[in-house]
Amino acid sequence: GAGVSQTPSNKVTEKGKYVELRCDPISGHTALYWYRQSLGQGPEFLIYFQGTGAADDSGLPNDRFFAVRPEGSVSTLKIQRTERGDSAVYLCASSPGSGGMQETQYFGPGTRLLVL
Amino acid sequence: AQSVAQPEDQVNVAEGNPLTVKCTYSVSGNPYLFWYVQYPNRGLQFLLKYITGDNLVKGSYGFEAEFNKSQTSFHLKKPSALVSDSALYFCAVRDDGTGGFKTIFGAGTRLFVKA
DSSP states (O other): OOOOOEOOSEEEEEETTOEEEEOOOTTTEEEEEEEEEOOSSSEEEEEEETTEEEEEEEOOOOEEEEEOOOTOEEEEEOOOOOGGGOOOEEEEEEOOOOSSSOOOOOEEEOEEEOOO | EEEEOOSEEEEEEEETSOOOEEOEEESSOOOEEEEEEEEESOOOEEEEEEOSSSSEEEEEGEEEEEEEETEEEEEEESSSOOOGGGGEEEEEEEEETTTSOEEOOOEEEEEEEOO
8 A cells, every 4th residue: 555655855945935835645554744854863753643633742843833634534734934053854654543653654755845 | 751862863874783773761751662763755664663562572674772761761672673764763752741742742862884
């Protein structure tokens, strides 16, 4: 079956603009995660959804970042008033959601965001 | 709060030789430990994980890792390296002491396997 997909693959925007990044998880996976990976760093946790609800959003850096998952499948990460420091690869991952903390996450290819 | 350290930015090894990529962790409860690999222009791929039980975990592509509770380590190993193993490797941890699903990743170790 299809893996996790993310669109767009690349996004270039100007400082101050609003962007939306989309994640389509593996079908049937109820758990969904967003990460940010800066150059030379490991993925940094942003937010975790179980179904439609954000179970842990402690990694969101500030109130410019927001994520939704209204139907428990596709998720959108929204960034307002983008700053150059937001430039990074944004990764999405999903897992079945029934196995607890031992579950393996399956990652998408990422969206590379560049803020000019 | 949980943390992960990968002390080596880069590991160089000759093809056919054994390889080790180091990882140490810090948690308040019990750790759930993972290794992922990232190839250029591709997403992270799962290699193996330690949950409980046997300290030696075997995973994909001939990789294995040894959980050492006293040394709080989870080093990735392979008996005989291949050129195709050259990639970026990430160690990650979840902490059941925090009760959350937050996964913390190390900064990554780049593995170069020379023919």
